[in-house]
Amino acid sequence: MPSLKAIRKRIGSVKNTRKITRAMKLVAAAKLRRAQDAIIAARPYASALATVVSELAEVAGADAHPLFEQREGKRVTVVVYTSDRGLAGAFNTNIIKRTEALVREELVGCEVSLRLIGKKANQYFSRRNYQIVSFDGAPIGATALQVAGDASHRVIDDFTSGKADRVFVVYNEFKSAITQATVVKQVLPVVPEKVKGADKPALGQDYDYEPSKEELLTRLVPLYVQIGLYRAALESIAGEFGARMSAMESATKNAGEMINKLTLQYNRARQAAITKELLEIIGGAEALKG
Amino acid sequence: MATSLDVNVVTPKGVIAHEDSDALTAPGEEGEFELLPGHTPLLAALKPGVLTIGEKTKARYAVSSGYLRIDPKGAIEVLVEQAVLGSDVDVDAAKADLKSSEAELAKWGDKPTDGDWKILVNKVAWAQARLDAATNR
Numbered sequence: 001m002p003s004l005k006a007i008r009k010r011i012g013s014v015k016n017t018r019k020i021t022r023a024m025k026l027v028a029a030a031k032l033r034r035a036q037d038a039i040i041a042a043r044p045y046a047s048a049l050a051t052v053v054s055e056l057a058e059v060a061g062a063d064a065h066p067l068f069e070q071r072e073g074k075r076v077t078v079v080v081y082t083s084d085r086g087l088a089g090a091f092n093t094n095i096i097k098r099t100e101a102l103v104r105e106e107l108v109g110c111e112v113s114l115r116l117i118g119k120k121a122n123q124y125f126s127r128r129n130y131q132i133v134s135f136d137g138a139p140i141g142a143t144a145l146q147v148a149g150d151a152s153h154r155v156i157d158d159f160t161s162g163k164a165d166r167v168f169v170v171y172n173e174f175k176s177a178i179t180q181a182t183v184v185k186q187v188l189p190v191v192p193e194k195v196k197g198a199d200k201p202a203l204g205q206d207y208d209y210e211p212s213k214e215e216l217l218t219r220l221v222p223l224y225v226q227i228g229l230y231r232a233a234l235e236s237i238a239g240e241f242g243a244r245m246s247a248m249e250s251a252t253k254n255a256g257e258m259i260n261k262l263t264l265q266y267n268r269a270r271q272a273a274i275t276k277e278l279l280e281i282i283g284g285a286e287a288l289k290g
Numbered sequence: 291m292a293t294s295l296d297v298n299v300v301t302p303k304g305v306i307a308h309e310d311s312d313a314l315t316a317p318g319e320e321g322e323f324e325l326l327p328g329h330t331p332l333l334a335a336l337k338p339g340v341l342t343i344g345e346k347t348k349a350r351y352a353v354s355s356g357y358l359r360i361d362p363k364g365a366i367e368v369l370v371e372q373a374v375l376g377s378d379v380d381v382d383a384a385k386a387d388l389k390s391s392e393a394e395l396a397k398w399g400d401k402p403t404d405g406d407w408k409i410l411v412n413k414v415a416w417a418q419a420r421l422d423a424a425t426n427r
Contacts, residue, residue, distance in 0.1 A: 038303070041302075041303055041304035042302045042303070042304075044300050044304075044305055045300045045301060045302045045369060046302070048300060048367055048369055049369060052333070052369070145302055145371070145372075149371070149409070150409055153406070153409050157408075207332065208330055208331065208332045208333070208334075209332075209333050209334075210318060210320055210332060210333070211319060211320060211335060215335070216333060216334075219319070219335045219357065220335075220357060223356065223371065226371075227302060230302055
C-alpha cells in the first residue's frame with residue numbers, strides 16, 4: 001500500500017493533468033467553431049464551380065478535357081491528410097490504417113506514391129517502405145487554401161505528365177463534433193457530376209464563351225480539383241478539432257474518476273493510520289495499568 | 291430586359307461582395323471588358339487583375355484567376371480563387387510577395403516548368419493584381 005504522502009502527490013498530479021485536458025478541450029471547441037464556419041463559407045463557391053464544370057462538360061463533351069481522361073495505367077498518387085499534433089484520439093491512426101488498406105487491398109499491383117500532408121503521416125510512412133514524393137505541414141485555417149492549391153498543382157502535373165494515372169485523397173470527413181468518417185475520394189481523373197434536374201443544361205446555345213468552351217474547361221477543371229482538395233483540408237481541420245475535443249473530454253472525465261478513486265484510497269489509508277495509532281495508545285495504556 | 295446587374299463575388303473563403311450595380315469591368319483573359327445591364331449571356335475566364343463594380347461609385351477589387359458568368363436575367367457570378375477590396379490590400383505585404391516570388395521565378399532558369407513553376411507564376415500575378423487594385427485609382 002502506497003504511503004499517504006505518495007497518494008497525496010498522485011492526486012495533485014492527476015488534478016494538474018485534468019486542468020490541462022480541460023483547457024485543451026475548450027481550445028479545441030473554440031477552434032472547431034471557426035473551422036466549421038470555414039466549411040460553410042466554402043460551400044457557395046464549391047457548388048457554383050461544380051455546376052459550371054458539369055454543365056460545361058455536358059455541352060463540350062465528356063472527353064473535352066485531358067483531366068477527364070480515364071487511363072488504364074497502374075501508377076497512383078495518394079494525397080493523405082493528417083494533423084501535425086497528436087492527442088486527438090484515433091484521428092490520425094484511422095487515416096493511416098485506411099491508407100495502408102487502400103494501398104494493400106484496393107490498389108494491388110499499382111505503383112503508389114504518397115503526397116503527405118501533416119507530420120503524423122510523415123512520421124509513420126517515412127519509416128516504412130513507401131515512396132513519398134512530397135510532404136507538407138498540416139494546414140491551419142489560414143493556410144488551407146494555399147496548401148490545397150499547391151497540392152492540386154502538383155497532382156495535376158503528376159497526372160498530365162504521366163507520373164500518375166489516378167489520384168486519390170484520404171481524409172477525415174467532419175460528421176459531427178464526436179464522429180469523423182475516413183473518406184477516400186478520387187481526385188483525378190475528374191468525373192463531372194451529372195447536371196441535376198433539368199434535362200438540358202442552363203448553358204445552352206445562347207451563351208457566348210470567351211475563350212472557347214474547351215479553353216474554359218482548361219481553366220476551370222484545375223480549380224475544381226483544387227476546391228476538392230481544399231474541402232478535404234477544411235474537413236480534416238474541423239475533424240481534428242472535433243476528435244481532439246472528444247478525446248480531451250473523455251480524458252478529463254477519466255481524470256475526475258481517478259481523482260475520486262485516489263481520494264477514497266487516501267481517506268481509507270488515513271483512517272487506517274489513525275486507528276492503528278489509537279490501538280497503540282490503548283495498548284500502551286493497558287500495559288501500564290497491569 | 292434587365293435594368294441592373296446583380297453581382298456576386300464568390301471565393302472559397304465566402305461571398306466577398308453581393309450588390310446591385312449598373313456596370314462592371316472585369317479583367318478577362320482576352321482583355322478587359324465592361325458589362326452593362328442587358329448583356330448577352332456570357333461565360334468568360336478571368337485572369338488576375340482588377341475588377342471594378344459600378345459606373346459612378348466604383349468599388350475596386352483585386353481578383354485572382356477564375357471565371358465570370360452572366361445569365362440572361364443579369365445575374366453575374368464572379369468566381370475567383372481570391373478577391374480583396376482595393377482599400378483593404380496590405381500594400382507592403384503585396385510588395386514583399388511580388389519581390390520574393392519574382393526573385394524565385396528569375397532563379398528558375400532552364401528547369402522544367404512543372405506544377406511548382408505554375409504556383410510561382412500565379413503568385414506573381416496575384417501580388418501584381420493586389421498592388422494595381424490598391425494604387426491606380
